[in-house]
């Protein structure tokens with residue numbers, strides 16, 4: 001495995017107390033890029049890729065505690081440090097502002113659409129201050145009496161471009177190992193989220209979403225350049241599946257994949273696997289880390305997407321007489 005490219009981020013430094021109050025209201029949710037994929041009989045019509053560019057990304061594997069304000073401070077510091085290291089696209093972990101537990105989700109949930117989310121205000125301010133595109137992990141969202149596991153995406157002026165609500169809820173029962181049922185508290189999101197940003201066209205999934213290849217295929221067909229999965233795998237599935245799934249989504253779709261986990265916290269009831277990782281379109285690990293707090297830096301060259309797809313033209317070689325991708329939320 002290639003050497004990890006990490007910048008260790010120490011504990012949060014002093015933070016301007018005004019951070020949470022810095023932005024008055026979150027901006028309206030931006031329109032999502034609706035795909036152009038297809039119900040064509042001959043298989044998907046792939047949306048052309050946006051122009052290639054190079055982007056430095058930072059995956060901030062944060063220490064998450066039960067103290068929401070401290071978690072936001074930690075995130076702010078990591079975003080600042082990532083920007084100082086040259087990152088233009090910064091990713092935070094799943095549920096980075098609260099413990100990953102069904103007991104915590106209702107207590108920590110915030111009303112994003114009603115403009116009452118202190119976390120969104122803080123994240124918007126942090127993205128603007130650091131001038132980065134921010135894929136802000138996820139937070140518990142309350143909306144019309146339901147709770148969601150929601151990822152907000154901000155541009156480098158702090159505008160909320162889009163939000164993705166986890167589509168596939170994490171409901172598993174591996175006897176003697178791990179039982180978790182997000183559906184006890186959370187509702188599933190409505191569908192795919194594609195967002196055009198200064199750092200490229202992004203397809204967003206959250207954790208368990210990475211296990212569903214169809215979602216990644218839809219993103220690839222809609223012209224995404226990178227798939228981003230904030231996630232918190234655990235000590236049972238993480239060692240076996242986390243990197244495998246990131247590589248699988250990358251190699252199937254000849255696309256970049258980024259995963260970003262919380263650091264492992266021995267005091268937490270849920271032990272996160274960590275190992276935030278950047279994978280290239282040939283399934284090569286570009287940069288990774290272990291379980292401690294860290295920021296993983298990687299350079300993405302989107303020009304590699306066309307090169308890899310020309311060298312191995314999987315899209316043209318698909319047998320649409322035998323199988324078909326159907327994007328049911330395409331316009």
Ligand SMILES: NC(=O)CC(=O)C(=O)O
Pocket residue numbers: 169170206207208209211231232233234237238241
């Ligand atoms: N926590 C998740 O959503 C997913 C996970 O841990 C797994 O798929 O394993």
